[in-house]
Amino acid sequence: MTTEPPDLSAIIVRRATPQEIIDLRWRILRQGLPRSEAIFPGDELATSLHFAAAAGDTVLCCATMHLNQWESEPAYQLRGMATDDGYRGCGLGSRVLEALQSAVFAETPIRLLWCNARTPALSFYRRQGWEVRSDMFHxxxxGPHVKMTRRLT
Ligand SMILES: CC(C)(COP(=O)(O)OP(=O)(O)OC[C@H]1O[C@@H](n2cnc3c(N)ncnc32)[C@H](O)[C@@H]1OP(=O)(O)O)[C@@H](O)C(=O)NCCC(=O)NCCS
Structure with a gap:
């Protein structure tokens, strides 16, 4: 049996509210844990940025930036990067991350980004210009993670 590729024509990348993206985060990143684990401290702050790829009200990919620090320098921390299982490898993750990075660049003075990256997602982040900055930790x-950073220019 062959699986039809998903229809991407109705999907747009746009700003989102935390309320819109928490269920996707929960399903992909906090499976088996209480829903409250998918609500991150700082989500509601005015400095936080949330983006989604969505078809109408259906959110298929999401990511968030929280204002934080990296080695004492103000930096945005990427959190909650997740794509619905049926839409992986279609470019939604790249589009959402690019939109977030552009928003940080255009709307804030911050030029440094960091994240705790799950090791299976390493090549995804590398392709977006991120660099590994730590040993692996659990x-x-x-599961296994590394710290990564990206400087916006
Ligand atoms: C990491 C993740 C957000 C990427 O989102 P995406 O929408 O698939 O991103 P893109 O389509 O732009 O690029 C996907 C990459 O996966 C590859 N890919 C292709 N088909 C895929 C599939 N069915 N499933 C996963 N990855 C696939 C693409 O070739 C591309 O390759 P790369 O790893 O060399 O960069 C997504 O895989 C995901 O939600 N993973 C589970 C949660 C997770 O690990 N999040 C990151 C936390 S740090």
């Missing part, structure tokens, strides 16, 4: 509920 997060008990989410």
């Amino acid at each position: 997060i008990p509920t989410a």
Whole structure:
């Protein structure tokens, strides 16, 4: 049996509210845990940026930037990067991350980004210009990670 490729024509990348993206985060990144684990401290702050790829009200990919620090320098931390299983590898993750990076560049003075990257997503981030900045470490509920950064120019 062959699987039809998903229809991408109705999907737009846009700003989102935390309320719109929490269920996708929960399903992809916090499976088996209480929904409250998918609500991150800082989500509601005015400095936080949330983007989604969505078809109408259906959110298929999401990501968030929280204002934070990297080695004492103000930096945005990328959090909650997730794409619905049926839409992986279609470019939605790249589009959402590019939109977030552009928003940080255009709307804030911050030029440094960092994240705790799950190791299976390493090549995805590298392709977007991110660099590994730590040894591998384990997060008990989410597996092996590395710290990555990207400087916006
Ligand atoms: C990482 C993730 C957000 C990428 O989103 P995406 O919408 O698939 O991103 P893109 O389509 O722009 O690029 C996907 C990459 O996966 C590859 N890919 C192709 N088909 C794929 C599939 N069915 N499933 C996963 N990845 C696929 C693409 O070739 C591309 O390659 P790369 O790894 O060399 O960059 C997504 O895989 C995901 O939600 N993973 C599970 C949660 C996760 O690990 N999030 C990151 C937390 S740090």
